Amino acid sequence: MSFSEFHLLSVLAQEMNMRKAAERLFVSQPALSQRLQTIEKDWNAKLFLRSQKGLTLTPAGEVVIRLANEVLVKEEKARESIQAMDHEVYGTLKIACASIVGQNWLPPVLKKFVQKYPYAKISLITGWSSEILKSLYDGQVHIGIIRGAPDWKGHKQHLFTDMLYLVDTEMNELEQVLETDRPFIQFKSDSNYYQEIQDWWHRHFQTTPKNTIIVDQIETCKQMVFNGIGYAILPAITLHDKDQNVFKIPLLDGQNHSIQRDTWLCGYESAFQLKQVKAFEEIVAEHILTHGL
Template structure:
């Protein structure tokens, strides 16, 4: 089976949708449909079942899609091995990045790294830290940058620690918070637990949530426009000195903080590109980028 067909089956299995797969692969839908039909004719089995919304794989189709994913991974591995044998820092670095880090830190890091190693390309996956953690466990990526402490028994580097705070457009007393309008946003489970545990350790009432948004950056804009306060990591609002920022504390008086880590597998350091990138990150003051 051709490499392009591996890619097609893998993308189709990931999206479960012909339209989305065609867009991802820059193909027309008729071309994609023709390639699927050609594979079905070649193997003599039906691979997918079309539904009103999307598609589902037959058992035979699923088996072939999983094989395609395995073959893609083997292809990536051999390309990486050959690049490494050349003793060059070249090839594609696969990185997983939490959403905030991807928006605020990663573009600068990649630009600086590419200035030193121009033959490197990047494949960057973004998402919640929990999703990125799963990807590094599965060896889908070489390196990840995530917020919070996750189970990890391999190599890691603490990049920085930031305070969790109340960010508000106006001055406030702690006793007033339950009555003030709060902006809530989608975040990973660990950050939500930090916020909820702090709140219910200090207040009996539920927070007065009157705006809910999908991202922390949107919540920040709501705060800037005087629509309410939010609980978030300090770095998100640090560039806005006109906002009122008060850090949260444990009952013991300790600051509540959130760590940002770089995780990677020790055996991946055998690859020149990974080794060079890890060493490069260790030279940076990532928090102040």
């Protein structure tokens, strides 16, 4: 099989839909169907079952797709190694980033990167820090941008620290939390972040919130606060100077020190030998020097 056929099968397995796969591959649906039939004839096995709901992998298909993905990964690594010999920055920069960082801090950094290195490509996935660590361990990405205190033994570089605030449109003192009936709005997060908030809350108030709303995204949480629905605890990375209509009360620990959240850049040492990763690291250093958080 050729690399193009491996790519075709990989896209089909990702989409599990002939129309969507054809759009991604820039071919007509009949042409894609014919190519798939030829491949299945070569393997003498049915790789996908077709129905009105889409495609389903057969056991034989799972084996062939696994092979296809392995070949494509090896091909890309070989291309990256060859491109690293050149003077220009090519190759794909694969990043896994904490969602909150991807929404608020990373975009201007990537803008500088693509402007300076137009031949490089970017693959970005976002999620919780635990998911990012798994992507690093599995070799799916070159670098991970992780919140908290990641247990990572490879290359680890501190990026920035931001404070935590209780944010509300009405309350300007922490003690008012005990008097209000408005809800405490929480967003789903990694367990260590959630536990940190819980510990602070019980240490400071010795009780639980009267009313709680839980949302799945931090941006949803922020918008609910800014619209006066309730109050929340948010990191400084989500708050900007233009946010004038809210009170931001810093969270303090038992020693009257601000409670903070760290962000780290992590990856295997071998990844930082790639030109596109080195280039990104330089852009990050330049951005932090110029803008800080």
